[in-house]
Amino acid sequence: MPDIPKLTHPWFVAVWPGMGHVALNAGVYLLAKLGMTAVAEFESGELFDVTQVEVKDGVIQPARRPRNRFFVWTDPDKRHDLVVFLGEAQPPVGKFPFCRQVIEYARELGVERVITFAAMATDMRPEHPSRVFGAATDEDGVAELRRLDVTILEEGHIGGLNGVLLGAAAASGLRGNCFLGEMPQVFAQVPFPKASLAILEAFTMLTGVELDLDELAEQARAVEEQLGELLARVEDQYERPSEEGEGEADEDEGGEDFSGDEEEAESESGPAHEGIGYRYEGPDEPVSQTSVQRIEELFSRAATDRTKAFELKRELDRLGLFKRYEDRFLDLFKHTD
Template sequence: MPETPKLNRPWFVAVWPGMGHVALNAGVYLLAKLGMTAVAEFEAGELFDVNAVEVKGGVIQPARRPRNRFFVWADPEKRHDLVLFLGEAQPPVGKFPFCRQVIEYARGLGVERVLTFAAMATEMRPEHLSRVFGAATDERGVDELRRLDVTVLEEGNIGGLNGVLLGAAALGGLRGTCFLGEMPQVFTQVPFPKASLAILEAFSALTGIEVDLDELTDQARAVEEQLGELLARVEEQYGPQARLAEDNEDEGDEEDDEDEAAGEPPREGVEYRYEGPDETVAPPAVQRIEELFARAANDRGKAFELKRELDRLGLFKRYEDRFLDLFKHGD
């Protein structure tokens, strides 16, 4: 790790890819709207393996392990600075040792509290409000969730690092809270910004940090309409119990599986498999991406517009390193 920055009573937020891009999009939105700056990269060593290599124009790219980055934001109100941890993937083994190392670094920064974001898949429909479920490492935190009108996850488990990190935090004497945004079980493979929006509203209420949520609100509304129309067409043709694709239990997408919170038993319903657009990108789309990169380079507040377009094209993973490099330097 590089030299740790000096921070004012920082809080720590950790996100990973998962169902509906719920946690990742919430984290990236904070990254963009708060103008955060990269400060460190965590080398996880042999905990991560390489499962695939990227091919560009027929050329196999050098293999690399998933990256784990830390970003910071200095609170102008001098309440709590923020440290954002953004991981590209969750290690298939050694999750607890990995979390212990992350928490050790967080403690070295003077972190007072740890927050994680995740998704909760239920039978909600796209037009319904996304509830926020929550759990905390102590009774004080649970009482806090109730005051925020967050639905307390009374029983169940939080799969993957979203939960394990909080267990490691509690073991290290740090308070922790997990916010889980509700999304339709039938659309877990599709980005669902309404759940990310609900999480950030709860986050703002907890921390007192004001975040301009207008852009995310607009995106949530647009996706709600698209998914609602799709679901209505399917139900009209096949009935409410129709499936858009086979069960995705054995898809092998570890990132999505890890992000699921088991607060309710699985239920049957419509299933939608999101494969993303064709990998061959038309020149106008490439030009649009380059224009958005140029805008975001001049104004990091525009970065979420770029993230939204990359998601629409199914290209975020391809451009992820370049996107996050936008936050390497402060203003």
């Protein structure tokens, strides 16, 4: 297990990839805007298998298992330091033993509260506000969520590690809660930053952490507009035959395909598939030179100013390339002393 830094009443936040990049986007935003630093990497042993290898310029790269990293923010007001755990994937088996190991390390850090982020897919429309659903490990935590105007998840389940980690926390005597950001089920494969924004708004009210959310709010408005226009075109296409009263829609016409490359993963709040984002470049096409230059420029900015890292994340999402650049992106948060 890695070295244990000295922390002040730390709270622990855990995120994994999932529907709409809701949890991952919220976690990465915390890393960028708080200037967090990577302090440790969790070795998961044989829990993860290797299902594919990367090819660069025709050369097959060495196989590697998904990585699990810990990042730390020191609270200048000495209230609660934050530890963010960011996992690249969820293990196909051994989820509870994996979570128990993570909680064991969290307890060694002196963690007092465990928080997970997740997505809740509903029939909401993109222009509607994203509600935040929540659950806690004790009645006091539920009452606390009610005071934050969080919609309590009265019944149901939280699938995957977002829920199992909190079960492991409760079993070890740690308090915890889950924030689930609402997103449209029809766009489950598309990054939906409005849900990430709603989660972080609730999170900052709970923790008292001051966080500039303007950049995430701007992204949320842009995506809302794009998805609203797309949905309107699709609905118009389906309604047009009945309005005209004759004929059938051309099989070659229809809405745009935002399916992306589906990954096998646990959904946070029920069965669903997950994609890696918008696909302007195409999943199997080489990245254009213009896009490469733009990405390199953003990496250079983020290397000298971590608060610029979310702008880079946003561009990688737009191109559907975050997974390809994930290691390099997270290495921006390494300790530089």
